Amino acid sequence: MEPTLSLSSAPRLYRPRRPERAPFYAVFHQFFDRFTREYEQRFERTFGPLRGIVPKTVERFFGCGLPEGGFARVRCDVCGNEYLVAFSCKQRGFCPSCCAKRAALWVEFVRERVIRPVPHRHFVFALHKVLRPAFRYRRRLLPKLALCAWKALSSFLHEDTGGNALPAAIVSIQTGGEFLNWHPHMHVLAPAGTFQVDGGFIHSPAFDAAVLRGLFQANVLAFLLKERMISPELVERMRTWRHSGFHAYAGEEIPDIPDALRVGLYMVRGPAATSRLRTDPAQEPKLRYLAKGAVPDHGEERVSSSHRDYDYLEWIARRTSHIPDRGTQLVHYYGAYSNAHRGIALRREVFIEIPPEDEPSDPPRPDSPRLAARRKSWARLIRRVYEVDPFLCRCGERMRVVGFITQPPAILKILHHIGRRFDPLKLPGRSPPLLDHFCPDPFPDYGPQ
Ligand SMILES: [Zn+2]
Ligand SMILES: [Zn+2]
Known part of the structure; x- marks a missing residue:
């Protein structure tokens, strides 16, 4: 049984970053299902058979940093302050947020352990x-x-x-x-x-x-x-x-x-730095992908233009390859x-340290040594990258993880209670399936607003 949240309190989300508003997320959320359906016919000849790692990575990314994908409850025992920290997907070579964190941790490792x-x-x-x-x-x-x-x-x-x-x-x-x-x-x-x-x-x-x-x-x-x-x-x-x-x-x-x-x-x-991705809802259902800035010439094909336009599915094929x-x-x-x-x-x-185990994940025992080590490493990294301490309460005391919420009915109930809305960016083209990436069997009573 998962611990249930007392609904008399109303925890906040920890620094919600709204990944679903980013064009990168929106493209996959809206078009990935269609991409997998059309893959064989459209892309297999060029890109080879669709590898199993691709849908697995993208599905996990859909929940990254989003409380709809599950979260940890963090509480201060002194003042009772509580918030929810969404899980991250930790997928290699794909999720922009996890790649940035992994790279930051890697640099720290190289500075301390490798480079002379x-x-x-x-x-x-x-x-x-x-x-x-x-x-x-x-x-x-x-x-x-x-x-x-x-x-x-x-x-x-x-x-x-x-x-x-x-x-x-x-x-x-x-x-x-x-x-x-x-x-x-x-x-x-x-x-x-x-x-x-x-x-x-x-x-x-x-x-x-x-x-x-x-x-x-x-x-x-x-x-x-x-x-x-x-x-x-x-x-x-x-x-x-x-x-x-x-x-x-x-x-x-x-x-x-x-x-x-x-x-x-x-x-x-x-x-694929996400800053290079442009979507314009007023335009054709196309993505614009900008060239890198000044980078050393190392044998890339020379290109005359500074951007390329792709339809969504082709861009997904390129990125996931x-x-x-x-x-x-x-x-x-x-x-x-x-x-x-x-x-x-x-x-x-x-x-x-490599790969970084940087955030609380979903095993059920919040007090295990392995998770304690993960949290410590995650907190250290967040401190380093964002110059804030996620476990420092506004009252000055240390906060602790008191539970993990991973089951869709419990997730939806709590998010409904705190008024959370899943609000992805809408791109022109076929509309997205509503939340079925997160909730294979949601309680209809607690659906998102
Ligand atoms: Zn406190
Ligand atoms: Zn991620």
Whole structure:
């Protein structure tokens, strides 16, 4: 049995952020059902069969930050103040809010546990256009591309600073291009030099992008041959092409750690910043997707216009194609930054901190140590990102989680009581199904107003 709320009190929602008013939410809420119905006919040829992870991720996202998806009750025992905190979906590579939180926590982890106070550089590696589609269907091989980038960088540095010193790198795999096209590429944050056994640093002042590109290309082709993903004949032919189609970008040196961490944040943030999405209810049922601002040229297709217009379903197909498969690790640490090098004890902390377990979830025991740890981490992150403490009461006392409400009838009853309205943004086109994402079996008496 879930604890019931005393209806004599009227708790508030904790900093309600109204995710359902965002265009990103509205597009999925209104058109995702139709998207899944039309997928096979319209998108399967280009995007491959619809992966199970896609509907699962989107369904969970529908409840993210919305009390309709369930919430925790937080109370101050001293003054009786109480509010409701909506659960988050914690879906990787999709939910804008959870991705932002995850990235913020990741930066904190890298600052405290990984990065060393030496100059860094930002590198990007991308592969030839004809080789990209294969990775749509063999996503488990994406980490091998990260390894190819690391091997290119480390052999370059070994050549430059001597074989005994240890390079380091953080490699983030991204699959989305400028307009959410399928474009697997690797962002790398790496020290501009190597570490000696005694802890000293040998600086490498110059990086030759053409040499890096050649090394990366050789590594990728060797790996694809080994996996039998390409024929030796194609490799031979590619060697004769005037433009290799592979890309390597080596950014300017970044002397300061805060700037390096900003690059890190950019590297791990998923595709499709929601700020780039425009919907105009007065217009055709189309979405406008804006180009990124000034970003380094790292082998994206050149585009003449600064935006593209898509119909809703096509945009959904593009966006969801970049939801990572479950279990595919997208950020890798190598050399002096690897988990092995940082030690077993540290690795345990990595396990706790990454992926971030950042908010109360729905298991029924609010006082379990696991949940206490999650809440602590969530509160710490909220403090860091928003500069407020979600467990600090207005009276100055600490508040605590007293229960989780996860059953639709109880959820609806309480939300009805506090006058909460689910009010998604309306886009032109077919109207959305009312709340059936949240409430498979709602009590008709307690439906939303
Ligand atoms: Zn209080
Ligand atoms: Zn979320």
